[in-house]
Amino acid sequence: MIWLLGLTTLVTRQSVFDSDPLVHDQYVRGIQALKASGEYDAFTRSHADASLFYRVHGTAFFLPWHRHFVSVFENSLQTTLQDPSFALPYWDWTYNPKPPSFLGSLLGDNTSHCISDPEWLSAWKPVAGGDCIKRIDNKSHPIPTHQDIEDVYDKTNFSSFSHALENGPHLSIHSRVGGNMGGMASPDDPLFWLHHAFVDKVWCARQQWEGTENQTLRALPLPGTDLVVEDVWDATLLGYTYDYL
DSSP: OOOOOOOOOOOOEEEETTHHHHHHHHHHHHHHHHHHHHHHHHHHHHHEEEEHHSSSSSSHHHHHHHHHHHHHHOOOEEEEEEETTTTOOBBEEEEOSSOOOOOOSSOOOOOTOOOSSHHHHHTTTTSSSSSOOOOOOTTTTTTOOOOHHHHTTOOOOOOHHHHHIIIIIIHHHHHEEEGGSSSSSSGGGHHHHHHHHHHHHHHHHTTSSSSTHHHHTTTOOOOSSOOOOOOGGGGGGTEEEEEEO
16 A cells, blocks of 8 residues: 655644544444445555564564554544544553553453444454454463553664563563564554554654654665655655654
């Protein structure tokens, strides 16, 4: 899939725990509409394909590629909802390790691990197969803390920062939730987008002091698109910012 740069009205992403419940309703309505049209599943397949063919994990492309991916998804929600002011909320798991209630709990049913509440999510059919979204709440992977994020910020260059964020807090959440979040078709689980919005927020905060490093990386093509990394380096040029950094 080739994505074009989507310039929209600048919107502000907020913590899902601080955002208006109307935003939660919009999110659910939006992803249900995308699911019904097949567009949601296309995003999931694109993530799985990019992971396999474009090396967007375990490389310096991890953060910029996912920034663009999540931004295009946010733009699709805005179009579907006919609301250019809609902003994707983020899940700050350092503040509250439990997902917002409208997206269910970390642990599915004891026997099947299927999420049965809320009702709309119980009917969600994943691309990866099966009849439900599964979550395991694997406690062998601790929920990252604020200190874990501070440790990531201590990395002295972008490469080490990106590696530490991807393989530390980011991966810990995928592994802790488990189930559908544990594989390359992880966007199957609607928690994916709120998780990655927060990962992107962590990067945005670092960008305030990173200076002009990574000129070589920024000139490279962004895998699977007709863009270069520089095109997605500034989140505001993609149409969004965060409530605080």
